[in-house]
Amino acid sequence: MNKKKKQGEDDGFALDKKNYTMIAIGFGIVVLGFLLMIGGKSDNPKIFNPAIFSFRRTTLAPVIILFGFIFEIWAVMKKFGGKSTETD
Secondary structure (H helix, E strand, O other), X not given: OXXXXXXXXXXXXOOOHHHHXXXXXXXXXXHHHHHHHOOOOOOOOOOOOHHHHOHHHHHHHHHHHHHHHHHHHHHHHOOOOOOOOOOO
């Protein structure tokens, strides 16, 4: 019953280890985008702070978040390793 796995044999997982690594990197990119978006509040709530409309918060951060989500989709869809789907 204890059979050693041959090289290239399917272990039953849908994704490879490299896919999970790429997913973690994509998650980090999304978190970075959200971190770039924070801040800009005013110390006094009666005073408006125009820093909330900075380039970093309104343009750069959403583009980075969008790139992170696209990277996540690519990481899930990408087939690493070139394993054969043929059966012997």
